[in-house]
Every structure is written in C-alpha cells, then in structure tokens.
Amino acid sequence: MSAAAAEKPVLLEVTDLHVNVQDKPVLKGLNLVVRAGEVHAIMGPNGSGKSTLSKVIAGHPDYEIVSGRIRFEINFQMRDLLELEPDQRAKEGVFLAFQYPIEVPGVSNRSFLRTSYNAICKHQGTEALSDAAFDQYLKSKMALVEMDEKFLDRGVNVGFSGGEKKRNEILQMAVLSPRLALLDETDSGLDIDALRIVANGVNKLKSRHNAIVMVTHYQRLLDYITPDFVHVLADGKIVETGDNSLALKLEEKGYDWLL
Amino acid sequence: MSGLPINTGYKYGFVSxxxxxxxxxxxxxDVIRLISxxxxxxSWMLDYRLKAFRHWQSMSSPEWADLRYPPIDFQDISYYSAPKNKGEGPKSLDELDPELLKTFERLGIPLSEQKRISGVAVDAVFDSVSVGTTHQEELKKYGVVFCSISEALHTHADLVKKYLGSVVPHTDNYFAALNAAVFTDGSFVHVPKGVRCPIDLSTYFRINASETGQFERTLIIAEEDSFVNYLEGCTAPQRDENQLHAAVVELVALDRAEIKYSTVQNWYxxxxxxxxxxxxxxxxRGVCKGKASKISWTQIETGSAITWKYPSCVLLxxxxxxxFYSVALTHDFMQADTGTKMIHIGKNTKSTIISKGISAGKSSNSYRGQVKIMASAQNARNYSQCDSMLVGRECSANTYPYLEIKNPTATLEHEATTSRISEDQLFYLQSRGLDKEAAISILVNGFCKDVFKQLPLEFSVEAVKLIEMKLENSVG
Known part of the structure; x- marks a missing residue:
C-alpha cells in the first residue's frame, strides 16, 4: 500500500469478527480496513461467508455477532456500527445492494425512493426535496443506470426481471449516495449488457469520498469495475489479499491453491 | 412481543x-314493550318487535363461523341505556349535556355549532340513543332527511314502515332477529329523487355504559338518480367484560341511485x-332495487374481540x-370472520370484492364470501380478490369463498394470496433508511392500497394511522 493511500481516512474497520448463523460459526476472525475512495472486491468459494459479511455490516437481524467489532466513520470519529439499527446505519451512509432484492407490492418505486431519500436527508439535516424537485433529481439518476421511467410507477421490484431488480438496486444507490456501498453479488443473473450498464453506473458513482465493497463469485464484474484490493474469503477468514491481478489468478487457477 | 410494556394502544378506552x-x-x-x-x-312498530322476538326465541346462535367464544347470556345484558334528560331535553345541540359534548369532542367529533366539522353532517349515537344530528337545517334545503331512526318513526313513519325489514327481514338470522326486537336507535337517511347529497353524512356510535348492549338500526333510502356518501365510526370504553353489539343496516337504492357506505370500526x-x-x-345489506343502481361497502375493521359481519348486496x-372493499386487522386474541355476499338477480349485474386481511399476534382472521348468480342474471360478472397478510407466526388466516352459479353466461374471476411480513422485507426497507415503524407502515399501506383509496381522504388518513398504531406493537 502506498503512503498516499494510507493518508486517506478510514471509513470501515472490521476487527476479528466472529459471526454465527443459527449457532453455526460463519465468520471466524475476519479483519478488513476500507478507506475513502477505495474499491474492494471480496471473492471466495460458495459458503465462505461472503454474503454474511455484507449483511452483518448492514445490520441483518439473523446474524449473531459472537465477538469482534465493526467501526464506521461518523462525523470524523470511528463509531461502533453494531450499536446502530439497520435504518440508522443507512442514514449514516451504509448501503447494501441486495443479492435478491425484495418485492414491496402496492408501493410505487417513486414514492419508496422519495420516502427513503427524505428520511436520510432529514437525518443528515438537509431539507427534504419537493416532489417536483425530487422527480428532477431522480431523472438524472435514472439516466445513470439507463432505466426507463415506467419503472417508477410500478411496485418496488414487483414484476421486475432479475436484471431489472439489480439495476433498481444501483438506482437506489445513486439516489441515496452512500459513503459505503456494499454490492452483494450484484453481477449474478445479469446478462452482458445489463452487467455493463450496472458497472457503468457504479463507476460513475465512485468518488474519493466514498468506498465500494463488492462481494462477487466471478471475476467478470472486475473487468468493468477495477478494484484497488481483492480479498479471498475462505472458511470465515480473509486468507489472501492482493490487487486486481489476484482476481485474474483466481479466474485461472480457482480457489483450491489457497485453501 | 415479550419485553414490551403492556399497551393496548387503544386511546378511546375512557369512560364518561x-x-x-x-x-x-x-x-x-315486557322489556320490549318498555323500550317501545x-x-x-x-303500535305497528311494537307488533313488529314482538313478532321478531318470538321468532328469535325459536332460533339458535349460528355456529358456522371460525369464532370461539362462550355462549352469550342474553339475560345478563341491559337492553336500554340513555343519558338522562334534564327537564324538557335539549332543544339544540348546544344545549346538550356538556359531558356528552366533551365525550364526542375527545373522540374527534365536535357536535356544537361553532366547532362542528364542515362538510360532514354527524348523527351521534350514545349507548341506546341518538343524542343529536348536526347540519340538519342545511340538509333540509335539499330535501335530504338525516335524523335518528326514533325521530323518523314519527316524522317519516310511512317510509320507515315501507322499508324497515325489507332488506334484512326479522327472520334473516339470529342476531338480526334480536336486533329487530330490541333495537333502540340508529340513523335514518332519505335522499329524494335527483338529489346528490351535498355533504357527507356520518354516524358515530359510542358505547359508554357497562353491561349494556348496543343494538342500532340504520336505514338509508336513495330515491331515483340520487347519491349519498355515508360514513360510520365506532368506539367503546376499555372494560374487562365482553359487551354485545348487534346492529342491522339496510340500504335501498332505486333507479340509478348510488350509496357509498364506509365504516371505520374501532370497538374496544x-x-x-x-x-x-x-x-x-x-x-x-343493501338492495340495488332500481335499474343501474350502485351500492358499495367499504369497511376498515380494526376493533372488537369478535367480528361477525358480512355487508352484502342484492343486485336486483x-x-x-x-x-365490497374491506381491510380487517386482528391482533392479540382478536377473532374476525368477515366478508360479503353478492346476490346477482338482475341482468348485466356486476360485483367487485376486494378483501385484505391482516393478522398479527395470536389472532384469527377469516374471509367468508358468497357470490350467487341466479338463473335470471344474464351476463353477470364478479371479480373477487382476497389477500391475507400474516404478521408473526402464531396467527391464522383463512379464506372461504362460496360460489353458486345458475346462469352459464356468468363471468367470475377470483384471486387470492397469502403473504407474511418477513424479516427480510423489514430489513430491506430499514436498510434504505426507514425505521421499523415506517417500514411496517409502508408494507401495510401497500397491501391495503386498493381499499384505502375507496375511502374519503380524511377517513383514509385516519384509517392508515389507526392500523399503523395497532401494528406497531405486533411486529417483533
């Protein structure tokens, strides 16, 4: 890691994290440091705990934190994220793009996005946008993910194809502009065009103030979004960290040589 | 749910x-003679009551519903309770007992001239009697009659005599027979030919006295080419005993008339x-007696230990x-068995049923609906949609649709779904910055949207708040 990189402020710090799901250990001493402006890819074989990590950071209630800590920078201080409810984490700038986005029948995508955006604005002390101003703002974000306006008046994710759901997740990310975006298998179920669109969207949202952690099974997403770090998660721990070349090596050799 | 403070969340539980x-x-x-x-x-009214009472004695309580409750001891109930009139009785609403005015104000229904809600006429029924009806003068200008049924028995006896029991006969069912025998008050509405009632009409029912039943009777008649929007609300104090409410509502719509009847039921x-x-x-029950007439029932059922209620339409x-648009919410130990009957008799008749049941806690919530297409009903159509949402794992939801089709030209569509508010859904919404309450409210609102949009705006806002408040404690 270069000296310049080290000066960037730390956004997320996961220390010796042990997590159980239904009494079964899934994460067994995981460490991770993410700084502003960085893109991290977390790869690993099935069942290694990749998705668990992103859900635990976002605050899913099904996971039992056995020990360790997760700290997140809030107002220039590292704060214990585990003490916050999922909605509070979101308000502080944590975003999880779901592997399987949930359907919310009867609630239009537009009103959901507006409610969500305004809840976060309120917390951060900025004015809520008027409906008209929000629509304008939304339009600019829809262009990023090449989404048609017809999606706005449909129920959230209801009747969306797999690819549309994933795009809708990135639209939400664009609207909420989080400081830490966790992308959980965002590439799965996407055809090559949709993958390109989603990746373009993510690339446009990258800045020196935010960080992206991508959980992925395949290297192909990394062809579009170049990570600064690639971590290999196996049996609940990060067993190898490198740059993008590690991903290429994994593509070629598989995971076996690390296990 | 454990660990939460005991809170019924019921803010109307006070006693006046x-x-x-x-x-x-x-x-x-003798009791019936006394009430009369x-x-x-x-005298014809008393004769009708006695006839109903004798018939009721020959009947037994219905047992087909999905409801569990001990037998009701009808001898352990008082059948009449009314606020005492001092002297001559009030001449205007402003002369009402201040305590009564205060009660209705606390319920959000101001009755006095200065404070009353504009745009809605209110008939306030307290225990067994109507204590006053607002906006009567204004309505008179349009020829609309809106008063208590006791008053109508004197002022519009011929109409009452003609229509009372014409839609729900005293022999109809056990509780309707009981009501016919002992009903005490309720509202009467008559909208003359060609009149669109200029303001909404509403009745607010309040049970206050203990060990008393409430048996109200409402009759609404809409003459040719008329229109009326009618709203109904109900609350009762918080008591350890069970209290019986057995009402009958009859609607009659003549040629091209339209009646919209909405209820927000929030009994204790x-x-x-x-x-x-x-x-x-x-x-x-409503009868679409005339050609091209319309009746719609919209109900938001959020209260009562037991609800047994099937607002129906006879499409003559x-x-x-x-x-029929319905949202029925049950939580804790509440039980609801509710739905509708659509009886198609006339040609080209059409019915729509949208029922949304939400069960939480240990409650049980059943939809029971019948669609009957008689042989005479050429080209009848029905659309039914019955959705259930479960909150938690100890509640139950059932759907009992009954179809009887005697005319092959009928078109029927039926859709039914059951879903559960899952932790995943809540987590999804929370991870977008919405707190748990907001998340639940978004889910429930989405679920009930098709029904809420049938309600007048202020009622719909009230209904949403009511359901949110009741569910807040029920999602663990």
Missing part, C-alpha cells in the same frame, strides 16, 4: 361520567390477554353494481 337512565338486565316481552313505550312508538378489542372487548355481530335491478 354521565347520568343515565337504563332498564334492568334481562330480555322478555320509551320511544313513544306507533380486549386487553393483551384477551379479556374484555366488544362482540360485534352485525348484519348489513338490471345493470346494477355492488362492491
């Missing part, structure tokens, strides 16, 4: 200290251990339309 006049407990012909004489009724539902609460056994006139 009002001097009342009531008859002792028990039911026999208190109301100074014509009992405490979190299932003690107390209102037993709500109600018969509501050709091209007539009936609709």
């Amino acid at each position: 200290d009002i001097e009342t006049e009531s008859v002792g407990k028990g039911l026999n012909e 004489s208190k109301k100074n009724e014509p 539902m009992g405490d979190r251990e299932g003690r107390g609460g209102i037993y709500n056994f109600v018969t509501k 006139g050709d091209d007539s339309q009936g609709a």
Whole structure:
C-alpha cells in the first residue's frame, strides 16, 4: 500500500469478527480496513461467508455477532456500527445492494425512493426535496443506470426481471449516495449488457469520498469495475489479499491453491 | 412481543361520567314493550318487535363461523341505556349535556355549532340513543332527511314502515332477529329523487355504559338518480367484560341511485390477554332495487374481540353494481370472520370484492364470501380478490369463498394470496433508511392500497394511522 493511500481516512474497520448463523460459526476472525475512495472486491468459494459479511455490516437481524467489532466513520470519529439499527446505519451512509432484492407490492418505486431519500436527508439535516424537485433529481439518476421511467410507477421490484431488480438496486444507490456501498453479488443473473450498464453506473458513482465493497463469485464484474484490493474469503477468514491481478489468478487457477 | 410494556394502544378506552337512565338486565316481552313505550312508538312498530322476538326465541346462535367464544347470556345484558334528560331535553345541540359534548369532542367529533366539522353532517349515537344530528337545517334545503331512526318513526313513519325489514327481514338470522326486537336507535337517511347529497353524512356510535348492549338500526333510502356518501365510526370504553353489539343496516337504492357506505370500526378489542372487548355481530345489506343502481361497502375493521359481519348486496335491478372493499386487522386474541355476499338477480349485474386481511399476534382472521348468480342474471360478472397478510407466526388466516352459479353466461374471476411480513422485507426497507415503524407502515399501506383509496381522504388518513398504531406493537 502506498503512503498516499494510507493518508486517506478510514471509513470501515472490521476487527476479528466472529459471526454465527443459527449457532453455526460463519465468520471466524475476519479483519478488513476500507478507506475513502477505495474499491474492494471480496471473492471466495460458495459458503465462505461472503454474503454474511455484507449483511452483518448492514445490520441483518439473523446474524449473531459472537465477538469482534465493526467501526464506521461518523462525523470524523470511528463509531461502533453494531450499536446502530439497520435504518440508522443507512442514514449514516451504509448501503447494501441486495443479492435478491425484495418485492414491496402496492408501493410505487417513486414514492419508496422519495420516502427513503427524505428520511436520510432529514437525518443528515438537509431539507427534504419537493416532489417536483425530487422527480428532477431522480431523472438524472435514472439516466445513470439507463432505466426507463415506467419503472417508477410500478411496485418496488414487483414484476421486475432479475436484471431489472439489480439495476433498481444501483438506482437506489445513486439516489441515496452512500459513503459505503456494499454490492452483494450484484453481477449474478445479469446478462452482458445489463452487467455493463450496472458497472457503468457504479463507476460513475465512485468518488474519493466514498468506498465500494463488492462481494462477487466471478471475476467478470472486475473487468468493468477495477478494484484497488481483492480479498479471498475462505472458511470465515480473509486468507489472501492482493490487487486486481489476484482476481485474474483466481479466474485461472480457482480457489483450491489457497485453501 | 415479550419485553414490551403492556399497551393496548387503544386511546378511546375512557369512560364518561354521565347520568343515565337504563332498564334492568334481562330480555322478555315486557322489556320490549318498555323500550317501545320509551320511544313513544306507533303500535305497528311494537307488533313488529314482538313478532321478531318470538321468532328469535325459536332460533339458535349460528355456529358456522371460525369464532370461539362462550355462549352469550342474553339475560345478563341491559337492553336500554340513555343519558338522562334534564327537564324538557335539549332543544339544540348546544344545549346538550356538556359531558356528552366533551365525550364526542375527545373522540374527534365536535357536535356544537361553532366547532362542528364542515362538510360532514354527524348523527351521534350514545349507548341506546341518538343524542343529536348536526347540519340538519342545511340538509333540509335539499330535501335530504338525516335524523335518528326514533325521530323518523314519527316524522317519516310511512317510509320507515315501507322499508324497515325489507332488506334484512326479522327472520334473516339470529342476531338480526334480536336486533329487530330490541333495537333502540340508529340513523335514518332519505335522499329524494335527483338529489346528490351535498355533504357527507356520518354516524358515530359510542358505547359508554357497562353491561349494556348496543343494538342500532340504520336505514338509508336513495330515491331515483340520487347519491349519498355515508360514513360510520365506532368506539367503546376499555372494560374487562365482553359487551354485545348487534346492529342491522339496510340500504335501498332505486333507479340509478348510488350509496357509498364506509365504516371505520374501532370497538374496544380486549386487553393483551384477551379479556374484555366488544362482540360485534352485525348484519348489513343493501338492495340495488332500481335499474343501474350502485351500492358499495367499504369497511376498515380494526376493533372488537369478535367480528361477525358480512355487508352484502342484492343486485336486483338490471345493470346494477355492488362492491365490497374491506381491510380487517386482528391482533392479540382478536377473532374476525368477515366478508360479503353478492346476490346477482338482475341482468348485466356486476360485483367487485376486494378483501385484505391482516393478522398479527395470536389472532384469527377469516374471509367468508358468497357470490350467487341466479338463473335470471344474464351476463353477470364478479371479480373477487382476497389477500391475507400474516404478521408473526402464531396467527391464522383463512379464506372461504362460496360460489353458486345458475346462469352459464356468468363471468367470475377470483384471486387470492397469502403473504407474511418477513424479516427480510423489514430489513430491506430499514436498510434504505426507514425505521421499523415506517417500514411496517409502508408494507401495510401497500397491501391495503386498493381499499384505502375507496375511502374519503380524511377517513383514509385516519384509517392508515389507526392500523399503523395497532401494528406497531405486533411486529417483533
């Protein structure tokens, strides 16, 4: 890691994290440091705990934190994220793009996005946008993910194809502009065009103030979004960290040589 | 749910200290004669009551519903309770007992001239009697009659005589027979030919006295080419005993007339251990008597320990339309068995049923609906959609659709779904910055949207708030 990189402020710090799901250990001493402006890819074989990590950071209630800590920078201080409810984490700038986005029948995508955006604005002390101003703002974000306006008046994710759901997740990310975006298998179920669109969207949202952690099974997403770090998660721990070349090596050799 | 403070979330559970006049407990012909004489009724009314009472004695309580409750002791109920009139009785609403005015104000229904809600006329029924009706003068200008049914028995006897019992006969069912025998008050509406009622009409029912039943009777008649929007609300104090509410509502729509009837039912539902609460056994039925007439029932059922209620439409006139839109919420130990009947008799008749049941806690919530297409009903159409949402794992939801089709030209569509508010859904919404309450409210609102949009705006806002408040404690 270069000296310049080290000066960037730390956004997320996961220390010796042990997590159980239904009494079964899934994460067994995981460490991770993410700084502003960085893109991290977390790869690993099935069942290694990749998705668990992103859900635990976002605050899913099904996971039992056995020990360790997760700290997140809030107002220039590292704060214990585990003490916050999922909605509070979101308000502080944590975003999880779901592997399987949930359907919310009867609630239009537009009103959901507006409610969500305004809840976060309120917390951060900025004015809520008027409906008209929000629509304008939304339009600019829809262009990023090449989404048609017809999606706005449909129920959230209801009747969306797999690819549309994933795009809708990135639209939400664009609207909420989080400081830490966790992308959980965002590439799965996407055809090559949709993958390109989603990746373009993510690339446009990258800045020196935010960080992206991508959980992925395949290297192909990394062809579009170049990570600064690639971590290999196996049996609940990060067993190898490198740059993008590690991903290429994994593509070629598989995971076996690390296990 | 454990660990939360015990809170029924019921803010209407207070008791008003009002001097009342009531008859002792028990039911026999003398009690019926007494009620009738208190109301100074014509003799045909008393005869009708006695006929109903005799018939009721030959009947037994219905047992087909998905409801569990101990047998009701009808001799342990008082059948009449009314605020005592001082002297001559109030000449205007402003002269009402201040305690009564205060009670309705606390319920959000100001009655006095200065404070009353504009745009809605209110008939306020307290225990067994109507204590006053607002906006009567204004309505008179349009020829609309809106008063208590006791008053109508004197001022519009011919109409009452013609229509009372014409939609729900005294022989209809056990609770309707009981109501016909002992009903005390309720609202009467008559909208003359060609008149669109200029303001919404509403009745607010309040049970206050203990060990008393409420048996109201409502009759709405819409003449040719008329329109009326009618709203109904109900609350009761928090008590450990169960109280019986057995009402009958009859609607009559003549040629091209339209009646929209909406209810927000929030009777006391009992405490979190299932003690107390209102037993709500109600018969509501409308007849689309005239050609191209329309009746719609919209109900938001959020209260009562037991709800047994099937607002129905008899589609007699050709091209007539009936609709039933319902949200029924049960939580803790509440039980609801509710739905509708659509009886198609006329040609080209159309009915729509949209039912949304939400069950939480240990409650049970059933939809029971019948669609009957008679041989005469050429080209009848029905659309039914019955959705259930479960909150938690100890509640139950059932759907019992009954179809009877005697005409092959009928078109029927039926959709039904059951879903559960899952932790995943809540987490998804929370991870977008919405707190748990907001997340639940978004899910429930989305689920009930098709029904809420049938309500007048202020009612719909009220209904949403009511359901949010009740569910807040129920999602663990």
